[in-house]
Amino acid sequence: MDENGVQSDRVKKPKFQKTWKEPQIGQRMGGEKNTARETVGEEPLSPCSRLFNSPDFNCAIIVIMGCKVKGNPPAIIDGLKHTLVNHPRFSSILIQEMKNGKKGKPSWVRTEVRVEDHVIVPDIDPNIENPDQYLEHYISKLTTVPMDFSKPLWEIHLLCLKTSNAESIGLLKIHHSLGDGMSLMSLFLACTRKTSDPEALPTVSVQRKQFGPSSYNGFFNKIWWLFVGLWFILRLVFNTFVDVLMFALTICFLRDTETPLLAKPGTELVPKRFVHRIISFDDVKLVKNAMKLTVNDVLLGVTQAGLSRYLSRRYDQEATPKLKESMRRIRLRSAIMINLRPNTGIEALADMMAKKSKCRWGNLFGYILLPFSVGLETDPLEYVRRAKVTVDRKKHSLEAVFSMAFFKLILKVLGLKASVVLVRKVIHNTTLTFSNVVGPKEEITFHGHPLSYIAPSVFGHPHALTVHFQSYEKKVIISVTADPTVIPDPHKMCDDFVESLKLIKSSVLERGLYEMEV
The missing domain is CATH 3.30.559.10 (Chloramphenicol acetyltransferase-like domain)
Known part of the structure; x- marks a missing residue:
């Protein structure tokens, strides 16, 4: 590497023996760097x-x-x-x-x-x-x-x-x-x-949003939906006010409870560990259909159950004075980026790359603070029920829009440094990053390479823990990115997520809640 830490193209390719050694970042295919550029x-x-x-x-x-x-x-x-x-x-x-x-x-x-x-x-x-x-x-x-x-x-x-x-x-x-x-x-x-059709783009599920009946015929029907609309607006205003207030308090002083998951200063500079597990998408959909939820509700419930198991074990191992019964009083939140730009379909992007045309693109997002409910439950389904309540409430709030507008205003008035300080305070005062992305329904190939799994994640932000769920074909890939100085055993955390889904699924089957999906 040079003095700036950038990999040099003149470095000789490392030769590995059969025994495991410290990995070295590889050499570019192009050999000497091409510095001549026409912009x-x-x-x-x-x-x-x-x-x-x-x-x-x-x-x-x-x-x-x-x-x-x-x-x-x-x-x-x-x-x-x-x-x-x-x-x-x-x-x-x-x-x-x-x-x-x-x-x-x-x-x-x-x-x-x-x-x-x-x-x-x-x-x-x-x-x-x-x-x-x-x-x-x-x-x-x-x-x-x-x-x-x-x-x-x-x-x-x-x-x-x-x-x-x-x-x-x-x-x-x-x-x-x-x-x-x-x-x-x-x-x-x-x-x-x-993979089945080399000329066809992947198929990705699109969630359809509906509000109200398909027909508004009838006087009483219109009156009824007028009251429903007014209630929806009042609920939206109230939830947004509360969320914006909590967002402001988080920027000022409101910090998550000190737990074994909370990041230390400078955690964004620590080399992260990336681990993942693959679970069955059919198991997730079984719980979803049985409890009449969404996939996101189930995955959030699994995350809450897995983190509860992990924290309980860490408290026991580290002999902290906090009792496991006090876990319900823990404030543990995720700072989630919400995409506010209408998502460009993969068809439009594929056409743009083929014809070199233009399409909508860029970073446009706001933050929401999603509270996690942790604690040991005798009923595994309680984690999923609590997740649904949390998600449903966040769906009726404009927190992401207001946070995006606020940071843009700060950037315009006070500059980039002030905006960065505020964003870092929001992340620093919360515990983890959580995301869930919908993937293709069938197996896909990347330039002639059929893929067995896709596991995306992110690093460089001041969180010690990032949990990402990625659906692919009949699988869901759980990706955990962890700061090893805070979370030394991310593999055990992944195992806790897998075990939590098994317990939730078993509880559904034992109670006969499952109906075969048609």
């Missing part, structure tokens, strides 16, 4: 992208792709040339010009992209011992390597490494300033195709 066009960064580009809030996304076949780097490179690099953000560099001795506003400038400079292939012994551990350490070390701002802010690592769930691994690292999670996942899926 055209210019587009200012959105307020949210400027936030992610701040040195104090430098976030990036990691997408782990488990492939069912051995990696073929030339095929990946050829595919990226016809898809990802045609997107404006993935073919632009970030430039901040100096004006009158002061830094001007950063902007995206289009440039010629050499895909080989973004593809990194480490030299790994295929018979290396403990490949799963090697992968975990490779990703952890990857979080410590800063991105090269002299080129577009993305790269892909291709590991010819057979793990317990894949024949080879692809790691897509993307700076968060390029887009929010939903937009980037849609773009990723637009680069894939169905």
